[in-house]
Amino acid sequence: MSNLEGRVAVVTGGAAGLGAAMGNAFAAAGAAVAVLDIAGDAAQATATAIAEEHGVATTSLRVDVADPVALAAAADHVVATLGGCDVLAANVGVQQFGAIDRLTDDDWRFVLDVNVLGTIRTVRAFLPLIRNRTGYRRILLTSSLSALAPAVRMAAYQTTKFAVMGFGETLRYELAGEGIGVSVLFPGGMVTGHLQSSSDARPSVLAATGAQDDDLVEMLAHRPVGADDVLAPGDAIRNLLADLDADHPFIVTHGPVRDAYGERHEELIAAFDRAGAS
Numbered sequence: 001m002s003n004l005e006g007r008v009a010v011v012t013g014g015a016a017g018l019g020a021a022m023g024n025a026f027a028a029a030g031a032a033v034a035v036l037d038i039a040g041d042a043a044q045a046t047a048t049a050i051a052e053e054h055g056v057a058t059t060s061l062r063v064d065v066a067d068p069v070a071l072a073a074a075a076d077h078v079v080a081t082l083g084g085c086d087v088l089a090a091n092v093g094v095q096q097f098g099a100i101d102r103l104t105d106d107d108w109r110f111v112l113d114v115n116v117l118g119t120i121r122t123v124r125a126f127l128p129l130i131r132n133r134t135g136y137r138r139i140l141l142t143s144s145l146s147a148l149a150p151a152v153r154m155a156a157y158q159t160t161k162f163a164v165m166g167f168g169e170t171l172r173y174e175l176a177g178e179g180i181g182v183s184v185l186f187p188g189g190m191v192t193g194h195l196q197s198s199s200d201a202r203p204s205v206l207a208a209t210g211a212q213d214d215d216l217v218e219m220l221a222h223r224p225v226g227a228d229d230v231l232a233p234g235d236a237i238r239n240l241l242a243d244l245d246a247d248h249p250f251i252v253t254h255g256p257v258r259d260a261y262g263e264r265h266e267e268l269i270a271a272f273d274r275a276g277a278s
């Protein structure tokens, strides 16, 4: 029997893309699924589709993870509809391209509020529910491969995904004694509507972005991505349930930057060695 059988999984950003693929994977393994997303109608459609395909209970709610009040209400909603939470996938992230000298304060505010504070607030809202349960419990945080091998024109996004990684590692240490596993997910490139959903989710009160049309071109020139490096989200998370079962701290889905990460790692080890020699 799967560890997820009879459990309740909550997925933020669950209406589409990677989050929807996670919801489907959790449901296929027997979990009830709560689909939370700023796109409320799409969340409802995804929750209905998951229920029909997998025969599990689902619920959905429109939630902006930048809004702590909405997240507290979402936790109450999940308890009322599905009875609690065993597995949390804090998966929301918005993209923000831009050269460092052109990114505006509002660009930084947007991406820090959603990707960093949104992830932290999501965990804070659902951790009490997870602590109320026993047995198989997991928290999965979506970072990005670009946190392991940064590229130009991605400073704002990458800063937030570094923060998600650091938060997740600390959370793992703090929860280790309670038997709650914490994993940080590093997806590679996927075929999703990420750029559009990021643009849709940007609050209209914010000033115009400093992103430019050539940002993506420059980023790809720095970190080339081949056609084989971009997967459908369901294929990207083909090993996710096994990795969660094994309680691995880091989960890489796919992608071309293993060597680039290795070079960065070697630079850091060399820095330690220089310090040790001085």
Ligand SMILES: NC(=O)c1ccc[n+]([C@@H]2O[C@H](COP(=O)([O-])OP(=O)(O)OC[C@H]3O[C@@H](n4cnc5c(N)ncnc54)[C@H](O)[C@@H]3O)[C@@H](O)[C@H]2O)c1
Residues within 6 Å of the ligand: 012, 013, 014, 015, 016, 017, 018, 019, 036, 037, 038, 039, 063, 064, 065, 066, 091, 092, 093, 094, 095, 114, 118, 142, 143, 144, 145, 186, 187, 188, 189, 190, 191, 192, 193, 194, 195, 197, 198, 201, 233
């Ligand atoms: N697509 C990629 O190539 C890629 C690569 C690495 C990491 N990621 C990360 O994967 C995660 C999922 O992205 P995706 O590619 O599936 O994109 P997606 O657009 O398919 O899904 C993102 C979902 O998040 C929702 N969302 C956006 N802002 C929100 C908010 N403030 N509150 C609640 N929901 C919100 C959107 O409505 C959308 O349904 C993100 O954290 C992203 O940074 C994506």
